[in-house]
Amino acid sequence: MPAATKAKPRPRPQRRAPRSRIPKPYHHGDLRRALIDAGFRLVEERGVERLSMREAARRAGVSPGAPFRHFESREALMTAVALEAQRRFRAEIEAALQESASGDPLARLRAFGVAYLRWAMRNPAHFEIISSGKLFDYDKSADLVRDNAEVVGMFEGTLMEAAAQGQLRPADLKQVQIAGRALVYGFARMNIDGHFPRWGVAAHDAEATAEAVVDVFINGIAKRPRKA
Amino acid sequence: MPAATKAKPRPRPQRRAPRSRIPKPYHHGDLRRALIDAGFRLVEERGVERLSMREAARRAGVSPGAPFRHFESREALMTAVALEAQRRFRAEIEAALQESASGDPLARLRAFGVAYLRWAMRNPAHFEIISSGKLFDYDKSADLVRDNAEVVGMFEGTLMEAAAQGQLRPADLKQVQIAGRALVYGFARMNIDGHFPRWGVAAHDAEATAEAVVDVFINGIAKRPRKA
DNA sequence: ACCTGAACACCGTTCAAGT
DNA sequence: ACCTGAACACCGTTCAAGT
Numbered sequence: 001m002p003a004a005t006k007a008k009p010r011p012r013p014q015r016r017a018p019r020s021r022i023p024k025p026y027h028h029g030d031l032r033r034a035l036i037d038a039g040f041r042l043v044e045e046r047g048v049e050r051l052s053m054r055e056a057a058r059r060a061g062v063s064p065g066a067p068f069r070h071f072e073s074r075e076a077l078m079t080a081v082a083l084e085a086q087r088r089f090r091a092e093i094e095a096a097l098q099e100s101a102s103g104d105p106l107a108r109l110r111a112f113g114v115a116y117l118r119w120a121m122r123n124p125a126h127f128e129i130i131s132s133g134k135l136f137d138y139d140k141s142a143d144l145v146r147d148n149a150e151v152v153g154m155f156e157g158t159l160m161e162a163a164a165q166g167q168l169r170p171a172d173l174k175q176v177q178i179a180g181r182a183l184v185y186g187f188a189r190m191n192i193d194g195h196f197p198r199w200g201v202a203a204h205d206a207e208a209t210a211e212a213v214v215d216v217f218i219n220g221i222a223k224r225p226r227k228a
Numbered sequence: 229m230p231a232a233t234k235a236k237p238r239p240r241p242q243r244r245a246p247r248s249r250i251p252k253p254y255h256h257g258d259l260r261r262a263l264i265d266a267g268f269r270l271v272e273e274r275g276v277e278r279l280s281m282r283e284a285a286r287r288a289g290v291s292p293g294a295p296f297r298h299f300e301s302r303e304a305l306m307t308a309v310a311l312e313a314q315r316r317f318r319a320e321i322e323a324a325l326q327e328s329a330s331g332d333p334l335a336r337l338r339a340f341g342v343a344y345l346r347w348a349m350r351n352p353a354h355f356e357i358i359s360s361g362k363l364f365d366y367d368k369s370a371d372l373v374r375d376n377a378e379v380v381g382m383f384e385g386t387l388m389e390a391a392a393q394g395q396l397r398p399a400d401l402k403q404v405q406i407a408g409r410a411l412v413y414g415f416a417r418m419n420i421d422g423h424f425p426r427w428g429v430a431a432h433d434a435e436a437t438a439e440a441v442v443d444v445f446i447n448g449i450a451k452r453p454r455k456a
Numbered sequence: 457a458c459c460t461g462a463a464c465a466c467c468g469t470t471c472a473a474g475t
Numbered sequence: 476a477c478c479t480g481a482a483c484a485c486c487g488t489t490c491a492a493g494t
Binding site for chain 3: 476477478479480481482483484485486487488489490491492493494
Binding site for chain 3: 291
């Protein structure tokens with residue numbers, strides 16, 4: 001009955017009956033970590049909705065019930081995977097902001113948007129898990145909330161600097177902020193949701209179009225447009 | 229064994245052994261339609277991912293296998309429900325465009341965006357099913373593709389009119405179009421994905437904020453802004 | 457022609473039992 | 476303390492059998 005799925009490669013024959021037969025403890029040390037890694041790859045390979053506890057368990061080489069010792073539900077594993085993705089996302093944004101730190105606020109805002117979309121274009125499934133809302137209870141993960149708040153804060157701060165330096169046309173800043181967020185978020189989701197073909201955006205054009213779209217927005221709020 | 233789930237209210241007693249005992253044929257006439265209706269409500273009540281064939285069958289009062297006589301898969305039922313939603317969505321957009329037909333192109337563009345978001349705010353689950361991409365194979369439904377192409381066409385046409393009448397600042401129209409699409413789509417998805425609380429948009433403010441965001445965009449592309 | 461009901465292969469989740 | 480393996484209630488889907 002125990003399905004011998006994997007035909008484990010027998011360890012090299014040893015000279016005598018081994019006292020401790022290659023520890024192979026209960027498993028390879030850190031099941032929690034192994035499950036997050038398996039989940040992360042599962043999301044990457046098959047998409048968010050195909051992350052399953054049983055498959056993650058299979059990949060980690062444990063029985064179906066084992067993950068529940070470390071994650072109380074599929075949602076909890078999802079949250080852990082999302083946190084992992086969010087960390088990488090945020091690291092990329094921060095790197096981009098640092099590179100453009102010498103520029104004026106509007107240039108930094110542009111760099112922000114471009115970095116955001118670049119990551120989203122290259123990691124669609126991970127972007128999806130971060131932002132999808134139904135996959136786990138966002139507010140239950142303090143780390144996730146804080147991490148996100150910081151990204152939002154960076155955006156808000158840069159926008160306010162641009163306003164303070166007189167780079168923007170008169171407008172309600174809060175509304176501009178939400179519009180900007182909606183723009184990049186919408187672009188990222190159009191990619192995830194497969195809308196680009198219908199809108200004449202080829203796959204290899206996605207990143208270039210992303211930049212163009214960010215420019216449309218920046219030019220829309222700037223007092224003096226840069227490119228025509 | 230046959231779970232008597234519903235305790236069918238016995239029909240009023242008849243005088244003699246009825247020749248045709250209240251037809252109650254195989255079921256109530258049109259299972260296909262009943263399943264689409266059940267699916268539509270299921271999406272409304274519980275969200276897209278909770279639409280199940282078995283539950284739709286239960287609501288229609290048939291056995292688990294019955295739906296497969298009319299829809300070859302869950303995806304096919306999804307597609308039918310999406311088509312229903314798309315029809316309503318398109319009707320609302322068209323009505324809005326008709327009401328604003330006397331205005332200039334930019335005013336019509338605004339009406340378009342506002343109608344789009346209004347519907348999306350009020351019918352989030354149905355908006356989601358139309359646009360989500362992974363729920364069914366969009367391109368397999370010619371109706372869906374055509375219906376969507378027409379909405380896209382209305383947007384494009386209005387934008388070009390605005391350009392032709394000199395209402396727009398110089399810009400690449402295709403990019404403006406994609407940016408506009410991304411903006412409304414992103415706003416609609418932020419609502420679906422539960423981002424508004426994190427962005428300080430209260431539920432009762434969603435529609436007003438939607439208008440404001442559309443205005444930010446229109447003002448961004450217009451030669452002469454209307455409101456500050 | 458249309459539907460039933462049992463069946464199969466999957467899931468998430470629980471829990472006694474093993475090490 | 477951590478994991479196994481059987482169990483339960485769900486799914487989507489198929490298919491013989493009934494009407």
